Amino acid sequence: MYHSNLLFSYIGMITDILISLDDKYLYLSNWLHGDVRQYDISDMDNPKLTGQIFLGGSILSDSKVRVIGDEELSSQPNPVHVKGRRLDGSPQMLQLSLDGTRLYVTTSLFKPWDQQFYPEHVKYVHTFLKFLQSFLINCIQNMI
Amino acid sequence: MNLGDDGIAPLEIRFPHDPKASEGLVGCAVSSNVYKFYKTPNGEWAAKKIIQVPPKKVEGWMFPEMGGTLKLTIRRLTFKIQNYS
Numbered sequence: 247m248y249h250s251n252l253l254f255s256y257i258g259m260i261t262d263i264l265i266s267l268d269d270k271y272l273y274l275s276n277w278l279h280g281d282v283r284q285y286d287i288s289d290m291d292n293p294k295l296t297g298q299i300f301l302g303g304s305i306l307s308d309s310k311v312r313v314i315g316d317e318e319l320s321s322q323p324n325p326v327h328v329k330g331r332r333l334d335g336s337p338q339m340l341q342l343s344l345d346g347t348r349l350y351v352t353t354s355l356f357k358p359w360d361q362q363f364y365p366e367h368v369k370y371v372h373t374f375l376k377f378l379q380s381f382l383i384n385c386i387q388n389m390i
Numbered sequence: 391m392n393l394g395d396d397g398i399a400p401l402e403i404r405f406p407h408d409p410k411a412s413e414g415l416v417g418c419a420v421s422s423n424v425y426k427f428y429k430t431p432n433g434e435w436a437a438k439k440i441i442q443v444p445p446k447k448v449e450g451w452m453f454p455e456m457g458g459t460l461k462l463t464i465r466r467l468t469f470k471i472q473n474y475s
Contacts, residue, residue: 254447254448254449254451255445255446255447256445256446256447256448256451257420257421257422257443257445258422258443258444258445259419259420259422260401260402260417260418260419260422260423260424260443261401261402261417261419262401262402262417263402263404263415263416263417263424264404265404265405265406265407265415267407268407269406269407269408269411272404272415272424272441274417274424274441274443276422276443279443279446283443285441287415290406290413290415290426290440291426291438291440292440293424293440293441304451305446305448310450310451311448311449311450311451312448312449312450313446313447313448314447314448314449315446315447316444316446316447317444317446318444
């Protein structure tokens, strides 16, 4: 068992990537960190980060995990609430509507991993899935 | 195509929607990066890294009690442990 005063190099863990229908944007999800990112890939050799949103994850400001070193952020992101419900778990799979204006996000990876990393998410999974069916996350609007 | 030590666990492959494109992208879960693979002028396939999600240095995360295989997998593949004095 590792002691909590050891430092860990905590990977983002990209579990899904997606290219927009006009080939302009790449979306990816970091299931451990908790963010969905949008990159402009008009020049595919030099992507530019154009949007980022946290939808849960392991490094929220009220998590037991303390971020000591971060190349990109200056503080840990806050938990996210949608329609009065806190988003547990972390973004995993991504899909774009055919008109490219809406991004759909789901959170489950598979059960043993969900259980270990996001147990609250598993606990509420029945109501959470139903909740997901009835709301859409307009990530594009948040990102641009 | 072998992406090497910095392209661990390629999971998702996506192609541009242009049917004439001879390139694509692949996301690697454990190394947390994205490679572009493409056809070179002499007809061979090559890959180059185009995105790296930098890991964060964290503390306060302890390995939860978990089954043997999953624990070994996570230890081996997921985390690098850095000691500090």
